[in-house]
Amino acid sequence: MRARKGAAVMANLVEATSQKQFEEILSKAGSRLTVVHFHAAWAPQCGQMNEVMEELAKEHSSAIFLRLEAEAVPEVSEKYEISSVPTFLFFRAGEKVERLDGAHAAELTAKVRRLAGSGGPGGAAEAPGLEERLKKLVRAAPCMLFMKGSPQEPRCGFSRQLVGLLKEHHVTFSSFDILQDEEVRQGLKTFSNWPTYPQLYVDGELVGGLDIVKELAASGELENICPKEVSLEQRLQAAINRGPVMLFMKGTKEAPRCGFSRQILEILNGTGLDYDTFDILQDEEVRQGLKTFSNWPTYPQLYVRGQLIGGLDIVKELKESGELVSVLRGES
Template sequence: MSAPQNFHVVSSPAHFQDLLSQDLNRISLINFWAPWAAPCAQMNEVVLELSRKYSELLVLQVEAEEQQDITESFEVEAVPSFIILRGHTLLGRISGADASGLTTSIAAALRPASSVQPKSYSNAQPAPPDTETPAQLEERIKDLMTKERVMLFMKGVPDAPRCGFSRKTVGILRDHGVPFGSFDILSDESVRQGMKVINNWPTFPQLIVNGEFVGGLDIIQEMIENGEFDEIVVGKAH
């Protein structure tokens, strides 16, 4: 069955803006996906079904790594991710393969305009009052950093990474036979922000060996080229 007329594969930022600007009162669903992320395959089917069910919904498929300008403009850091708009107004943001949450959010957004208020959606329950002190957080992070001799702080988990850099780093470690533990920084915002400070490194993934920060993907690739990876990472891993 072919895709319905309201379903569009975005080919460029100009194409994206043209589609969005045709009707600024229309509800749009933007699906940020990647072909290598298994959860995206399931969610792509959900999105296609939503486009068939709701002909008034504008559905835009954005391959996250192919359309980086669009991805960055919405601050999307992991796939699958979904943005719900009315014109250019953000109504909702959903991260992860939450078919039920996405379906419910679209149904709510398509109700009469008077009942729709800009809102962010999350699978998580409201966070309890933050009682963790900076010192306690640092201690917890350092404990995580030494759980295994090689630890990868990444987006997602090794068998289901949620960003291309994390996927590539997992591939490198596995290709070199390096046993490693991992931590999904998307699951804990405190750890995510704390790692940036402790290691003075703003992005993920972050590779830790024997409790010490080694680097991100670019540094890992440089280490492979100059031979340091086998000495520092592979050597210390066994």
């Protein structure tokens, strides 16, 4: 909700709901930096990054910050190869200039500051002092890891081990590569009174380095103090319960991507009742996981109030028997 509230206040924080609107915003932005957040309502990490976008929009009034629901605009997502959320694309003069995959608040902040400070009228706002910058960085995400390299490519053994521990204990975290910013690298040592890296922060407070995290993991405390990663089962439950009637299909209402999905849409539209859809072509993890979760091997799949109804054949039978509307309303 914070993002929507912010959007009403800040003219440079907007949302697009169609390919046409997305392209119009890019066109009107001209040489201004445009940061596009491909997000999904079911992903809690996207909610966290929306808050980061709000803060960045306040700091960089010359840039445009655009939110786009990846599953709602499949043409755009497919064009830019968006396979997971959150993903951030950076545009200038209508051309993509950079990309960031994942909920890495500190890296997003660093990229925006670097790109907003070049090539556009007005430039970036004056950079805050180092201490203020460090305060923002350590609170950029609920769990922040300052390391050498990235989680995908750690640049030292200690960083590699700490990343491994966090992943093993299913901790959701963002990271900052201190090798990319010498000012942060040196300043954080004094700020935290901790002379080495990696350093782990939770809710803006220093937890410690590798040895401390090892001790917390061994004692079972690590999972209690760090935010937990959302499991596939939790993601599936959230997606299934996103609306009273949920259809998992190939494509969207506007652009179904298979004949079975097209047929079931025609039947559901004929009832006049509201329903939501999920494009399983945009999320391979959900596409494969839901088959096992529901014990139903094909798509489309229809759920009502969190319960599987079935696929196209079942929906056809319900329509022919006159039961479909009452089932969709949860009356039977």
